[in-house]
Amino acid sequence: MYCPKCHAERPETGRFCSNCGTELVPFGRSAKKYHWPVVLLSVLCIVCAALLVVLTVYLVGGEWGFLPFAEDQELTAVENVGAQTETSSGTEDGTAALPDTTEDAGQDASGKPEETDETLTGEEETTANSGDDLECDIPESGTLEYGGHTYYVFDGSVGVTSWEEAQLYCEQRGGYLAVINDQEENDALHEYACGGRHTCAFFGYSDSISEDVWEWVDGDSSSYENWGVNALGEQQPNSDSHKEDYAEFSYEDGTWNDSEFGYDTTRFICEWNTVRSEES
Numbered sequence: 001m002y003c004p005k006c007h008a009e010r011p012e013t014g015r016f017c018s019n020c021g022t023e024l025v026p027f028g029r030s031a032k033k034y035h036w037p038v039v040l041l042s043v044l045c046i047v048c049a050a051l052l053v054v055l056t057v058y059l060v061g062g063e064w065g066f067l068p069f070a071e072d073q074e075l076t077a078v079e080n081v082g083a084q085t086e087t088s089s090g091t092e093d094g095t096a097a098l099p100d101t102t103e104d105a106g107q108d109a110s111g112k113p114e115e116t117d118e119t120l121t122g123e124e125e126t127t128a129n130s131g132d133d134l135e136c137d138i139p140e141s142g143t144l145e146y147g148g149h150t151y152y153v154f155d156g157s158v159g160v161t162s163w164e165e166a167q168l169y170c171e172q173r174g175g176y177l178a179v180i181n182d183q184e185e186n187d188a189l190h191e192y193a194c195g196g197r198h199t200c201a202f203f204g205y206s207d208s209i210s211e212d213v214w215e216w217v218d219g220d221s222s223s224y225e226n227w228g229v230n231a232l233g234e235q236q237p238n239s240d241s242h243k244e245d246y247a248e249f250s251y252e253d254g255t256w257n258d259s260e261f262g263y264d265t266t267r268f269i270c271e272w273n274t275v276r277s278e279e280s
Helices: 027-034 036-064 068-089 122-129 163-172 183-193
Strands: 144-146 149-154 201-206 246-249 256-259 268-272
Touching: 144 183, 149 183, 163 201, 163 268, 183 246
Parallel strands: 201 268
Antiparallel strands: 144 149, 149 268, 201 246, 246 256
């Protein structure tokens, strides 16, 4: 028999250890029952020690520079120091060297700003936006020439799906959405674009920026308005929905309605400040 506490061998006839009083157990059962925790604890200690060694080598090795990532860090640090040295070196007299911004600032050799589209202000900017400085792309046929201006009706087949896209399309062709200045021009445009039809075309009058504040695309050069009355006797514009921000020829007498672009038509009228005969 075997005492698991004092590890002494005792005669098989005894049940308890004569030294400590612990119950004796057979040799084979003692090894299985009481030795495996010691073995498991020993294995865990060895694993922890190995992990500690690996972690120590990784951290210390990175600091000493014999691991691969330490070499990358050292190269990055050298590059950063070199860049800072080059930036702070400046000129020979100690003054920091500044880049030549003359070209970026749009200046000529004399230091004066060049005349570019970015420096346009006031009346020049308004003229540029109206399409005068762009090459006019006027259709060869089907146009209306009135008062030294040219007009043409496009529709959604050109890929336009909104009033803003229609304005951009006119500008890309060197024009703008039509601006109506008086009753004679209104009648001429209505007859040309609509031919007596109901709801036929949009032009350049909108309150999309500020509700109930109607403005022409060229900056309110015209004060003319010709709003109509709908079948219910309601005076236009009535803002029947929050999207009715654009004026259109809507009634047979040439009066206008506020509507949503594309709700009843995608036709729109472009205007150019010239006629084809003057271009040629």
